[in-house]
Amino acid sequence: MASDPQIEVGLNAAVVAVNGAMPLILTVTSERERMRDGLPFGPFDPSRHRTMEASLRDSVEVQTALKIGYVEQLYTFGDRGRQRHPGEEGPHMISVGYLALTRAEKSSEDRLRNAGARWRDWYAYLPWEDWRDGRPAILDKAILPALTSWAALPEPASPYGKSQSRRTRLRLAFGLDDFPFDEERVLERYELLYEAGLIEEAIEDGNAAGTLTEIQLGQPMRFDHRRIMATALARLRGKIKYRPVVFELMPGEFTLTELQTTVEAISGRHLHKQNFRRLVEGAELVEPTGETIARASGRPAALFRFRRQILDERPAPGLKVGGR
Amino acid sequence: MASDPQIEVGLNAAVVAVNGAMPLILTVTSERERMRDGLPFGPFDPSRHRTMEASLRDSVEVQTALKIGYVEQLYTFGDRGRQRHPGEEGPHMISVGYLALTRAEKSSEDRLRNAGARWRDWYAYLPWEDWRDGRPAILDKAILPALTSWAALPEPASPYGKSQSRRTRLRLAFGLDDFPFDEERVLERYELLYEAGLIEEAIEDGNAAGTLTEIQLGQPMRFDHRRIMATALARLRGKIKYRPVVFELMPGEFTLTELQTTVEAISGRHLHKQNFRRLVEGAELVEPTGETIARASGRPAALFRFRRQILDERPAPGLKVGGR
DNA sequence: TCAAAAGTGTTATCCTTACACCCATGT
DNA sequence: ACATGGGTGTAAGGATAACACTTTTGA
Numbered sequence: 001m002a003s004d005p006q007i008e009v010g011l012n013a014a015v016v017a018v019n020g021a022m023p024l025i026l027t028v029t030s031e032r033e034r035m036r037d038g039l040p041f042g043p044f045d046p047s048r049h050r051t052m053e054a055s056l057r058d059s060v061e062v063q064t065a066l067k068i069g070y071v072e073q074l075y076t077f078g079d080r081g082r083q084r085h086p087g088e089e090g091p092h093m094i095s096v097g098y099l100a101l102t103r104a105e106k107s108s109e110d111r112l113r114n115a116g117a118r119w120r121d122w123y124a125y126l127p128w129e130d131w132r133d134g135r136p137a138i139l140d141k142a143i144l145p146a147l148t149s150w151a152a153l154p155e156p157a158s159p160y161g162k163s164q165s166r167r168t169r170l171r172l173a174f175g176l177d178d179f180p181f182d183e184e185r186v187l188e189r190y191e192l193l194y195e196a197g198l199i200e201e202a203i204e205d206g207n208a209a210g211t212l213t214e215i216q217l218g219q220p221m222r223f224d225h226r227r228i229m230a231t232a233l234a235r236l237r238g239k240i241k242y243r244p245v246v247f248e249l250m251p252g253e254f255t256l257t258e259l260q261t262t263v264e265a266i267s268g269r270h271l272h273k274q275n276f277r278r279l280v281e282g283a284e285l286v287e288p289t290g291e292t293i294a295r296a297s298g299r300p301a302a303l304f305r306f307r308r309q310i311l312d313e314r315p316a317p318g319l320k321v322g323g324r
Numbered sequence: 325m326a327s328d329p330q331i332e333v334g335l336n337a338a339v340v341a342v343n344g345a346m347p348l349i350l351t352v353t354s355e356r357e358r359m360r361d362g363l364p365f366g367p368f369d370p371s372r373h374r375t376m377e378a379s380l381r382d383s384v385e386v387q388t389a390l391k392i393g394y395v396e397q398l399y400t401f402g403d404r405g406r407q408r409h410p411g412e413e414g415p416h417m418i419s420v421g422y423l424a425l426t427r428a429e430k431s432s433e434d435r436l437r438n439a440g441a442r443w444r445d446w447y448a449y450l451p452w453e454d455w456r457d458g459r460p461a462i463l464d465k466a467i468l469p470a471l472t473s474w475a476a477l478p479e480p481a482s483p484y485g486k487s488q489s490r491r492t493r494l495r496l497a498f499g500l501d502d503f504p505f506d507e508e509r510v511l512e513r514y515e516l517l518y519e520a521g522l523i524e525e526a527i528e529d530g531n532a533a534g535t536l537t538e539i540q541l542g543q544p545m546r547f548d549h550r551r552i553m554a555t556a557l558a559r560l561r562g563k564i565k566y567r568p569v570v571f572e573l574m575p576g577e578f579t580l581t582e583l584q585t586t587v588e589a590i591s592g593r594h595l596h597k598q599n600f601r602r603l604v605e606g607a608e609l610v611e612p613t614g615e616t617i618a619r620a621s622g623r624p625a626a627l628f629r630f631r632r633q634i635l636d637e638r639p640a641p642g643l644k645v646g647g648r
Numbered sequence: 649t650c651a652a653a654a655g656t657g658t659t660a661t662c663c664t665t666a667c668a669c670c671c672a673t674g675t
Numbered sequence: 676a677c678a679t680g681g682g683t684g685t686a687a688g689g690a691t692a693a694c695a696c697t698t699t700t701g702a
Contacts, residue, residue, distance in 0.1 A: 006330035006371065009402070009418060044402065045329065046416035052402040057484070069484065076420050078333070078368065093372035094333060096400050100370065160381070179639055259504045271580040275692065277655075279404040298653030299699040308662080312492045315503055320691090581680080599665070601682070622680035623672040644664090 009044040010095040011056040012225060014232035015068055017104035020251045021132075023265040024104055025229060027221075028063055037120065039229065040064055040220035044096070056098055059152065064117035064236040066108060070101040070248045074231045077224055097228035098255035099235055121304075122233065123268075125218045125226055129186060129233065131269045142215040143193070144174065150196040166192075175290035183267050184237045190230035193217060201226060237267050244285055247306040253289055255301035256280060262317060270323045285310055285317055333368040334630055336549060337526055338556030339392055341428035341443065342573045344458075347589040348428050348443040349553060351373040351545075352387055361444065362546035363553065364388055369373070388441035390432060392542065394425040398555045401548055421552035423559055425572035431541065440621040449542045453510060455593045456627075467517070468498065474520040477527075491517075507591050508561045514554035519540060525550060562593050566642035568609055571630040573593045577613055579625035580604060587643060592633040595645045609634055609641055 015026035028036040042059020049055035060068055078094035104119055112118060123130040128139055151166035161272055163174075173188040175181030194202045199218040219224065239245050242265065249262055260276050280286055286304040294300035310317045327587055339350035351361040364381020373379035386391055390530045404419035428443055436442060447454040453460055475490035488496075497512040499505030524544040544550065563569050564587065573586055584600050604610055610628040618624040634641045 006415065007333050007368065009331050009333070044331065044418075046402070050403065050687090052400070071484075073399065075397065076376070078370070078420075080375065082527070094368075094376070095400075160395075164635055171636075172639055182639060255654090272692075273654090274603065274656080274694090279691095294655095294700070295651080296700045297651080299655080301654060311488055312495075314498055315506060579681090597681090597682080598664075598667090603664095618673075620680080621674045621678080622672095623682085625681060 006091060008091050008093045009052075010093050011042050011052060011059060011098065012039045012228050013056055013060050013068070013071075013097050013098045013100045014039055014074075015064070015100040015102060016122070016232065016236065016249070017059065017065070017102050018262045018265045019104045019119070019281050021261050021265055023122045025059075025122040025125070026064055026066065026117055027120050028117050030116070036222045037225075038160065039093075043237055050324055052096060060100070060219075063115060063116040065111040066102065066117070068100040070245065071162040072099050072235070073097075074099055074228065074235055077227065083090050090223075095224065095228070097231055099232040101236075101245060103249060107322050119238060121230065124149035124235065125221060125229060126186070126190070127190065127218050129183075129268050131181070131183070132264060138215070138217070139174070142217065143198070144176075146198055147174070147192060147196055150198075184234055186230045186237065187227075190227060194227070199226070204228065219270075231268075240266060240318060241320045244306065244310065244317050244319075245320065247285075250306070253291075253303045253305050255295065256286075257295075257301060259286070259304070263321065266283045267321075276319075276321055279319065279321060283310075283317060284313070285319075293295070330415060332415050332417045333376075333543070334417050335366050335368050335376060335383060335422065336363045336419050337380055337384050337392070337395075337422045337424045338363055338398075338553050338596075339384060339390070339424040339426060340389070340556065340560065340573070342586045342589045343428045343443070345585050346514070347446045349449070350388055350390065350441055351386075351444050351445040352441050354440070360544055360546045361549075363549045364441070365419075376420060376543060377422075380424075384424070384446060388476075389435040389439040390426065392426050394569065396423050396559070397421075398423055398559055399550065401551065419548065419552070421555055423556040425560075425569060425576065427573060430453050435444065437567055446605070447554065449545060450510065450514070450557065451542050452513065453507075454591050454616065455462065455487040455505070455507070462539070462541070463498070467522070467541065468500075471498070471516060471520055474522075486571050507593055508558055510554045510558035510561065511551075518551070523550070535568055557590075562644075564642060565644045566592060566640045568634065568641050568643075569608075573576060574630070577627045579617065579619065580610075581619075581625060583610070583628070594646060600643075600645055603643065603645060606642060607643075608641070631634050632646060 013026075017024045017026070026040060028040055029035070029037055036137065040053060040060045040063045043065070044052050044055050049058065053073075056071065060066060074097040075194060076094060076096045078219060082201055128136050128143055130136060147170055151170050153166075155166055167190065169192060171179050172182075172194055173185050189201070194200045197203065200216070201224070218226075221229070224296055231307050236245070246263055246266070249266075250259060259270055259280065260273065263272055263276075287307045289305055290305045291302040292300040293303055337350075341348045341350070346621075350364060352364055353359070364384045364387045366379060366387070368376050368379050373382065377397075379409060381392060384390060396419065398421040400418060400420045441569055452460050452467055465515055471494055475494050477490075479490055493512065493516060495501055495503050496506075497509050497516055514523070517523045521527065523542055524540070525548070545553070560569070570583065570590070573590075574583060580601050583604065584595055584597065587600075588595055608631060611631045613627040613629055615627045616624040617627055
């Protein structure tokens, strides 16, 4: 009532694509050298755009010369000291994070590079999330020892309600003891690492607990962009199971193995081939084009396309896939 | 890059409680008479609060004299013309919606009233969401006829990607034809009604399609508060199934029937008694206090309390309850 | 002919859903 | 005694997960 404070609103997009078995995220590399990678960003100017989503699409297109398709809002981050580097002045900024899906087309590579943007393997930023070649070594080598000793420290009391103990959060997030590892808990894992001061970004935010290991845990990003990325990955890993969003990442025609490889790139683990095929076909998510194609040696695979009509037929068409 | 526009950020809370079989939402009634009910609101002032959540808690406490416990962020609404009434001037406003859970304690009634706040049955605002006494009459009397003819109108092309047809959205949202009615799709239902111009708020936003019926579809609210409420209800109905959030709404000790009644108040439908009991006890979500209590005539019921330890034992302790 | 990848068939297990029934208390 | 709400047992059905096996191609 009193002050009516003015604030800047920034929009950030985690733009995701998949190339073969590699999941990609669109990053911008600043003109100034030696600056960290960041997500495409744009201030929200309500005098220019009627909605935040329109503004975001515009910003991404300007910065990366890429038109994005599927977009959804993730979360709004507003903590003091998260959106600027320390010492930087200016009005307070809050950032609204978005998830966007697109196809990584070869044809756009040049335009991207000219605009100062490039596709990067997203597991470069979150290496502990890729379990496709088995349990990532970095977990037992660096992460879990550090987090375990951090969890054993006396805990500061939380101001509102009783939150869970560090130990319990750790077990849940990383699947310790009898808990299963849940690939969707990307954000919980990132937040634990951040709170424990194992993430570089936490140190400059002044939130480091000082437990830092020598090993760098993934490539750092600007501001809170890695947190937004973790949120995006968590959302995507969950959403894929009950909405047919994978097809936003696929070309018009594809083999079932290619589809499976894409899902595996996103979820970071291997799926059971036979059940995956049965599931996809049984759910009537795809239809055969009638053609086959020989990708490498071995039997040629049948080509499929997404059956768009499924959206009119079933309430929650997704890929609830089981392990291995 | 160019303008650095300044924007106001407003925080809104859908504060929820349950009293017996009645689900409640905390509303504020302005000093000015004849103004619509609204949700507790406060501008976010980063110079006073480090986080948006802290600011929200403060605003709610000031406006309603109520300390809230559980809080989670829902969504950020930033469309032009949604946060102010037409003609009103001032900087652009975006609003961040929150869901908060609390117990409706008798003792706080007076303090609330003095602060200009009161508890209201939330189905007064969203009457088509309450299926506990069977299918709401308003559906066939007003909503579906109007929506069906709206869905038959020629559709405006959407600028990005191909969205689903009105007819499909309608079938999905309201469970027409062979689709089951999904109590979680609260927001989809509200948005259809809004787009079709059947919601009073849409008319003053200038978004009405002009199909308005004579029957008022639920009590209107200020600005986009009803949309935030719909978002909150959708989130809560979903969350209850995989996190033990109901217990935020329960007193320390309760009977299993009281717990079921609370869940039914939230989800808006009846549950299968026997399976509900088995589920709750089987999931070890509660433990008997050893005492029994006679609420009315009939056999006295055993009292239970929430087993907080479950949070340390299971990854997703919720109430995945089946129908009837 | 053999490796590699595609593709099919069948069974065990668990979880959900529904139905049928008994128990303790107030009026 | 009987109405009312509390409480238990068990079986059918469907979805998931795991297993073993056949087919078609390139080298």
